[in-house]
Amino acid sequence: MKLTDLNSHGGIGSNSLLMEMGPFRFVVDAGLHPKLAGKEAMPDFDRVAVDSLDFIILTHCHLDHLGSLPVLSREQPDAPVFLSRPSQSLAKRMMMNSINVMKRQRGELNLPEYPLYSRNDVKRLTDRFRPIGFRKAHYFEKDGEQLEIAFQPAGHVAGAVSCRITRDNGESVFFSGDLLFNEQRTLKGAKPEPEGVDVLVLETTRGATPRKEGITRESEIERLLDEIRKPIDKGGSCLIPVFALGRMQEMLVILDQARKDGRLPQCPVFCSGLGMSIVDFYHEISKFSSQLNFDRKVLRSLGVLPLPNHMEPGRQPGINGIYLVSSGMVVNHTPSYRVAASLLGDDRNSILFVGYCDPDTPGGKLLEKRNGEEFLFEAIDYVTQIKARIRQFDMSGHADRNELLELANRASPRTIVLHHGDPEAREWFAEELSQASYQPEIIDPVPGKTYEF
Ligand SMILES: [Zn+2]
Ligand SMILES: [Zn+2]
Structure with missing residues (x-):
């Protein structure tokens, strides 16, 4: 299995991961960096050859995961995009709004490349959406091999998923996505099942934020x-x-x-x-x-x-x-x-x-x-x-670090990839996980570098 973090600036930025599992090549998420503008805000899609992906997965519709999907999809016209049904409803509205914001910023920030995509790009992208339900896994076939793609609810926002992918030789990876275990008034909490997975890609947003006693x-x-x-x-x-x-x-x-x-x-x-x-x-x-x-x-x-x-x-x-x-x-x-x-x-x-x-x-x-x-x-x-x-007020949309640690321990994977967190947040996880009894290999990926495990 190979993984390349396409998020050029590290931290919580333009989330996008390139994965290779046997003959399968796919990307998980294609975001825009919330603080940067123009091409700077994009993931490094130069590392993904045109028309080379089998499929793309979208975990949820926040722009740090969705914002550059029309650009990636334009270069990968044959790749279906797997997402949840709620995300299918929300994505178009979020992207259309993003186009309007970019049009306004074009003059304000002097960015001739804006907007990065057009309404037609969004239309073509949404034609490639292939929603997957929570109860039924999707099977993807290539060269006589098969991948199982299974979504699990991740709390966080409507439509957010964690994703478990299993190759028919048994090799498996679990992407936590942005995750919230707490019940919200509008949304159920996540109940992820990462048990027995080989590789866990773990969000680490709140790694530098200790849980405060007595505060719920x-x-x-x-x-x-x-x-x-x-x-x-x-x-x-x-x-x-x-x-x-x-x-x-x-x-x-x-x-x-x-x-x-x-x-x-x-x-x-x-x-x-x-x-x-x-x-x-x-x-x-x-x-x-x-x-x-x-x-x-x-x-x-x-x-x-x-x-x-x-x-x-x-x-x-x-x-x-x-x-x-x-x-x-x-x-x-x-x-x-x-x-x-x-x-x-x-x-x-x-x-x-x-x-x-x-x-x-x-x-x-x-x-x-x-x-x-x-x-x-x-x-x-x-x-x-x-x-x-x-x-x-502490009403975060993300799981606290102890809950994520417990999730990792429950999965006991051989490799853990730290994701979606600032450097101090990742450091805390690296330190804590290095003491785990199952001795996982811990990877804090350098942007653009390919890791094989
Ligand atoms: Zn999010
Ligand atoms: Zn995010």
Whole structure:
């Protein structure tokens, strides 16, 4: 078996792995780096000869896994793309949105190569989608040999899968994908079965984050609801920056239940953008997926309003309320960026982060600052003193490191490939796994290098 990490920059970037198992060649995921732009953000597809793949696997629809799939697929016109049915529903919407963002960035960032793909590329790609259900493995044949491809639910977001691939000589590999064991309000937790596998490709996102004693997802939700009430009681507003796929829908359900329990004050809730169309997709997917439980009635029940057109930096919004908008990391020019610029300079307001923020993004930079310090909104050339209350809550979409360690120990593979994590996160796993009784070979792949095991 051979593996090449095509993610040129390492870390959590443009996820993409080239695999070779006997006569079979395939790629798992084709993402775009969330922090980079242009060709820099792409995986190194030069290492994959045109028309050389037998198939492609998509684990889920976050852009760090999906964002460059139309480019890869354009060069691999005969390769079917295996994915879950919910991912089949979501992928097109996510990619179309990505095209719009790239078109806007073309001028802003002077990137003539943008957009990296067209609507027609997306159309041709979706024609190659071959959905696989959770209960039934798919068999792929070539040169008289056979591969079994089996998906298992991975929690995380709707449609996310772990994938187990077995060759007919018994050789096997398990890709964890992005994984969450915890039950969410909208989505069941993962129950992966990696037992007896030869090679485990393990996500390591939270390797540098110790589990905090006494803190659970539910206790964090309680703390969040307490913090939401504070600005509303003071006559201010509250910004909750969220990822459009998954987190916005989860937060809508949390807010709706809290309001029904009398735990959330009566106030307007504003939502906008891609997350709102994902609401419709989640509603439809719930009808056929036993993993997902979501009804768009939640919008009416909460009285959700569209984001006001005019929000000005340093000026309190016309109507105070809860602003549940993307992006989760308050990236330049997104609705959460605009709302943050409006709210940050007033001590009646709060900004409450419910997910991970990369330290290089505006959200990450804001989290490192203290109250009273100045903050620069670079993209709009606006500086303000930080007066709003800023808090972060641990409601990660990823399994904690001890759970992943337990998963690895349960699998007891001969080789473990560390994946989807920053260097410190991978280091922690390498150290812990080196002490395992089954003595696995541990590979932290150098981008572009081919490993044989
Ligand atoms: Zn993800
Ligand atoms: Zn990811």
